[in-house]
Amino acid sequence: MCESDTSYIYSEEQLIVLCREWQQRLRLECWEVALRIARQRDFDLKNAQGECCYTKETALATIKILDPTDYPQSPFKYDMEIVLVHELLHLHFCMFDKTEYGSLDETMMERSIDHIAKALVKLKRQSGLKAENAVMRGRYP
Numbered sequence: 001m002c003e004s005d006t007s008y009i010y011s012e013e014q015l016i017v018l019c020r021e022w023q024q025r026l027r028l029e030c031w032e033v034a035l036r037i038a039r040q041r042d043f044d045l046k047n048a049q050g051e052c053c054y055t056k057e058t059a060l061a062t063i064k065i066l067d068p069t070d071y072p073q074s075p076f077k078y079d080m081e082i083v084l085v086h087e088l089l090h091l092h093f094c095m096f097d098k099t100e101y102g103s104l105d106e107t108m109m110e111r112s113i114d115h116i117a118k119a120l121v122k123l124k125r126q127s128g129l130k131a132e133n134a135v136m137r138g139r140y141p
Contacts (some may be wrong), residue, residue, distance in 0.1 A: 086117035
């Protein structure tokens with residue numbers, strides 16, 4: 001995982017603010033997203049850092065982000081912002097996603113989304129701007 005300068009997210013309220021910022025940046029304002037920090041036992045997928053369940057027709061989504069308490073001992077830093085962006089990106093790709101869980105196609109889709117999420121978060125951190133400041137300065141059309 002890429003190194004991170006960001007501080008940890010300590011509350012769901014902070015995560016919600018970050019989610020709204022990323023929804024604006026990713027042009028996902030039309031989606032209604034319910035968001036929460038969840039324990040591993042509350043996930044449908046084992047060993048997942050996040051989960052996104054959505055309904056394409058109504059543009060409703062529920063995103064769960066793994067509680068840092070349950071992140072395994074690892075040399076890699078757990079970055080909730082990258083996980084959040086990864087899960088939000090699923091909303092853009094859901095119209096094209098016909099992959100079967102555990103298939104090579106699904107693995108490649110997940111890896112691609114992960115690379116995009118890491119790159120976007122890195123760019124945001126390098127710019128030092130929040131989405132609303134960037135829009136006001138004309139950096140995001």
